[in-house]
Amino acid sequence: MDAIRADDLIGLFQRWRDTFAEQRNFLIALDGKVGDSDLGITMAKSFAAAYDTVAAEGAGAGLTKLLRSAGAIMAKTAPSTMGTLTATGFLRGAKALDGKEAIGTPEAAAFWRAFATGIAERGKAKLGDKTILDVLDPVAGALETAAASGLALAPALKAAADSAEAELERTKTMVAQHGKAAAFQEKTLGLQDAGATVGVLLLKTMTDFVSE
Amino acid sequence: MKKFLNDPAHFVDEMLEGIYRAHPQLTYVNDDKRCLVVAKPTPGKVGIATGGGSGHLPLFLGYVGDNMLDGCAVGGVFQSPSADQMHEVTKYIDQGAGVLYVYGNYSGDIINFDMAAELADIDGIAVKQVIGNDDVASSAVGEEHKRRGVAGIFFVYKVSGAAAAAMLPLDEVTRLADKARLNVRTIGVALSSCVVPEIGHATFSVGDDEMEIGMGIHGEPGIGRTKLAAADAVVDEMMERIFAELPAGSGDEFAVLVNGLGGTPKEELYILFRRVSQLFEQRGSRVKHVWIGEFATAMEMAGASISVLKLDAELDPLVAAPTNTPFFAHYKV
Secondary structure, X not given: OOOEXXXXXXXXXXXXXXXXXXXXXXXXXXXXXXXXXXXXXXXXXXXXXXXXXXXXXXXXXXXXXXXXXXXXXXXXXXXXXXXXHXXXXXXXXXXXXXXXXXXXXXXXXXXXXXXXXXXXXXXXXXXXOOOOHHHHHHHHHHHHHHHHOOOOHHHHHHHHHHHHHXXXXXXXXXXXXXXXXXXXXXXHOOOOOHHHHHHHHHHHHHHHHHHO | OOOOOOOHHHHHHHHHHHHHHHOOOEEEOOOOOOEEEEOOOOOOOOEEEEEEEEOOOXXXXXXXXXXXXXXXXXXXXXXXXXXXXXXXXXXXXXXXXXXXXXXXXXXHHHHHHHHXXXXXXXXXXXXXXXXXXXXXXXXXXXXXXXXXXXXXXXXXXXXXXXXXXXXXXXXXXXXXXXXXXXXXXXXXXXXXXXXXXXXXXXXXXXXXXXXXXXXXXXXXXXXXXXXXXXXXXXXXXXXXXXXXXXXXXXXXXXXXXXXXXXXXXXXXXXXXXXXXHHHHXXXXXXXXXXXXXOOOOOOOOOEEEEEEEEOOOOHHHHHHOOEXXXXXXXXXX
């Protein structure tokens, strides 16, 4: 697939839904070590609601409208911090793609940059705080580099997903600064961040979807 | 724990059921009791919304009424309401002139109000925000953005409510609310802990002979734990921090709120105000408006807070404007 159009996007949301349904218990266990164990539930519910919403609206609504509707329903469905942050990411990503009908490499870069910036602003997080931002910022960076060198969408996303996985590994060396995990401080060393894990799952699923 | 309860899990919703039965001028939207609004919004008026955790009555929902607020998203005890609840309140109270959010500086509330503002923006509703940060004990001068919002938000509600009732546009209501925010300071002192119903025991402990100046309304640590001093000495120490930031000189005018935290009798609040008033008198300043009672509580916490608003020609008439809400009525004298 060289670009994600509105009808493809509905398929991508279906895949995200399936991923977070499969990873639900893994995320619950991961979050339970230093959080309140609701991350797996939040993500599974958010993406199930998002898929139902975009499927009901249909491709005729257009790419950006679908992304916006997905973000809005996520904000409604799972009012936990991570649910609100993910919703913000989709709403900001939708705004960045206003008027576009397909997501190629430059659009993917713009989408994930806006997604990451939105999360950073809303969550008041900065790099190194051991959050999803530590994965999404390098993802946006990798896609911007790929766009500048004219790389096609599938290899560009592959490069971004690889950097996401490397950065997830690096979150093990960081100390949590946000949310309930912040109270655990040094005890978070050695653990991969649960939010950052969500970031990797988002990217890997998108990459697999585009590469098939 | 010794409380009137049926089930700790139903604490907030049963409290709300009582409120709707007692005050028919209030209702709720989206079939959600936690989305509290005025039954009859005023067409064309800027809507004022607030929100925050339960456990602080009359804060926050108690100020929804005539010439104050139009809606309130109600959270669990000491928990933020959701962005969706705030968004539902926003949609209902927007009467074509936009909505101003006035709430306290707590990270959960900020994330959710920001999200609600973004959802309202998609609906084409203009939203502005003023975030109360009046607690001088919670961060130093220069770090005001980290300060918690406490009882002083009462003055921001009063000013923004009166400005909106005068049918001023959103930008002007926001400017005046922000001016009130910048000119109000609060400091509190706690004598005992509060008990969150679903937790069932005291959040912290204060010895029988101790006090903690600067403690937050959820039990956040204050400036220091000391022996309980005489009332005048306690007020002197508290007011020193207020006067350091709001200088009171000859001819200056102020509004003062002496607030009980839930477990302190009004008699004691008047003993505190006596000293507060003397200190303004010594400086040749005038306390033009005074409110004494419970305005922002922390469940059964014993203690009090003092909020001071510096008045000017613009703020004074807005503070003096009459209001009528289920928890706070103020008539023209």
